[in-house]
Amino acid sequence: MNFTVAIVGRPNVGKSTLFNRIVGKRISIVDDKPGVTRDRIYALVEWKGKKFTIVDTGGIEPGGTDLMTTQVRRQVEFAIESANLIIFLMDSRDGLLPADEEVANILRKSRKPIIAVVNKVDDYSMKTGLYEFYRLGLGEPVFISALHGSNVGDLLDRIVEFIGESEEPEYDESVIKVAVIGRPNVGKSSLVNALLGEERVIVSDVPGTTRDAIDTPFEYEGQQMVLIDTAGLRRKSRIKEDIEFYSHLRALQAVERADIALVVLDATEEITEQDKKIAGIAHESGRGIIIVVNKWDLVEKDDKTIYRYTENIRDELAFIQYAPVIFVSAKTKKRVNKILELIRFVMDQYTFRIDKAALNELLEDATALVAPPTIKGRKLKIYSLEQTGIKPPTFVLTVNDTELLHFSYVRYIENKLRERFGLEGTPVVLKGRNRK
Numbered sequence: 382m383n384f385t386v387a388i389v390g391r392p393n394v395g396k397s398t399l400f401n402r403i404v405g406k407r408i409s410i411v412d413d414k415p416g417v418t419r420d421r422i423y424a425l426v427e428w429k430g431k432k433f434t435i436v437d438t439g440g441i442e443p444g445g446t447d448l449m450t451t452q453v454r455r456q457v458e459f460a461i462e463s464a465n466l467i468i469f470l471m472d473s474r475d476g477l478l479p480a481d482e483e484v485a486n487i488l489r490k491s492r493k494p495i496i497a498v499v500n501k502v503d504d505y506s507m508k509t510g511l512y513e514f515y516r517l518g519l520g521e522p523v524f525i526s527a528l529h530g531s532n533v534g535d536l537l538d539r540i541v542e543f544i545g546e547s548e549e550p551e552y553d554e555s556v557i558k559v560a561v562i563g564r565p566n567v568g569k570s571s572l573v574n575a576l577l578g579e580e581r582v583i584v585s586d587v588p589g590t591t592r593d594a595i596d597t598p599f600e601y602e603g604q605q606m607v608l609i610d611t612a613g614l615r616r617k618s619r620i621k622e623d624i625e626f627y628s629h630l631r632a633l634q635a636v637e638r639a640d641i642a643l644v645v646l647d648a649t650e651e652i653t654e655q656d657k658k659i660a661g662i663a664h665e666s667g668r669g670i671i672i673v674v675n676k677w678d679l680v681e682k683d684d685k686t687i688y689r690y691t692e693n694i695r696d697e698l699a700f701i702q703y704a705p706v707i708f709v710s711a712k713t714k715k716r717v718n719k720i721l722e723l724i725r726f727v728m729d730q731y732t733f734r735i736d737k738a739a740l741n742e743l744l745e746d747a748t749a750l751v752a753p754p755t756i757k758g759r760k761l762k763i764y765s766l767e768q769t770g771i772k773p774p775t776f777v778l779t780v781n782d783t784e785l786l787h788f789s790y791v792r793y794i795e796n797k798l799r800e801r802f803g804l805e806g807t808p809v810v811l812k813g814r815n816r817k
């Protein structure tokens with residue numbers, strides 16, 4: 382599991398300001414749709430080559446009506462359960478309040494690593510008079526201004542000191558890493574069990590397995606695979622927002638370590654916003670995707686049912702047209718083996734390399750069929766199409782001016798690539814570059 386850092390503290394001490402300051406533009410989750418705008422509360426961050434997930438616990442309960450103290454307590458509970466490191470944020474202007482001391486007591490008992498941070502120190506001369514914060518017994522506090530960014534770099538240095546060199550198990554390149562994601566109750570655990578089955582060899586003792594990762598390596602017809610899971614986030618909660626929050630965070634962290642994401646849907650229910658968000662997480666992270674419609678045994682079928690379901694999925698999850706859809710039952714195990722075959726197939730696509738000559742030919746044909754556009758009297762010229770990477774397949778179009786490389790033409794080339802080479806189940810990255 383990804384190293385998780387949670388920011389806790391009373392309302393208004395500056396948690397979201399600090400979160401935004403740290404995250405900057407390096408956010409890696411999908412945009413919320415307008416209308417249901419909810420602040421982003423977790424994001425992946427990289428600092429000095431180390432990665433971690435940061436969580437603003439203040440966002441766990443948007444617009445909650447609970448008493449303040451209850452809110453803070455829940456955030457702290459969450460942090461203790463799920464985070465590897467806790468940033469305890471206080472406000473220099475308020476000084477050390479009894480409420481802070483209360484939180485500090487709970488945190489200290491948890492034995493989790495904690496960094497005490499005093500915010501709103503906009504002017505360093507104000508630092509005198511802040512000695513009371515040392516009294517907390519949480520070590521030397523870091524004094525920052527989240528608003529102006531001062532000392533936030535130092536704080537990040539302190540954070541990454543806690544991150545070990547390798548928090549995650551390492552697998553050989555040849556091992557296919559698979560994340561099973563989806564909202565609660567769609568049947569993820571049942572599916573994992575069905576996938577593993579009795580006949581599958583479960584390879585144990587993965588070197589480097591950490592307490593947080595409960596990965597299950599296994600072999601399918603000679604192919605090593607591993608099911609990626611994230612422990613520590615299995616907390617049961619009755620509160621809807623919490624459940625959603627946990628399942629998103631789990632999806633984000635599992636997908637981050639995987640090659641392929643199985644996006645599991647429940648055939649007996651409509652596709653929800655939450656399904657879309659979770660599928661969006663897989664898409665944004667650039668992983669291979671297979672849409673698994675589970676509980677197919679419960680659906681009354683005629684000869685058009687599969688067609689109707691597929692249409693609906695293509696409408697609702699329009700941004701992952703490239704993902705194959707498979708209808709299964711974890712309960713009866715129907716077609717569960719097909720998933721494993723599909724994983725192999727999608728992995729081939731995800732790591733597909735297309736040779737130079739074939740790309741040149743494709744570019745020639747594509748530009749002959751639909752000429753590159755002319756914008757404001759200037760014509761787009763494409764000099765070459767080259768593949769620069771895999772996982773997912775990544776291509777570069779070298780052009781006279783990337784300003785002229787309109788989104789729709791990029792999409793057109795992408796479609797041509799898919800038409801000719803398949804690339805089913807994998808995102809394709811296509812970038813423009815100016816010729817030097």
Ligand code: GDP
Binds near residue numbers: 395397500503526
């Ligand atoms: P949260 O409720 O803990 O998430 O707090 P917010 O991030 O919403 O911040 C509360 C208020 O404090 C906002 O008006 C921020 O602009 C302000 N604030 C946050 N950090 C600083 C800081 O470093 N200096 C100053 N002067 N104000 C800050």
Ligand code: GDP
Binds near residue numbers: 569677
């Ligand atoms: P998770 O929360 O996504 O891990 O879902 P679970 O695996 O715990 O399954 C939720 C519920 O759905 C359980 O009661 C399962 O027995 C049931 N379930 C899961 N897969 C199937 C299926 O393929 N068919 C039927 N009929 N029930 C299923």
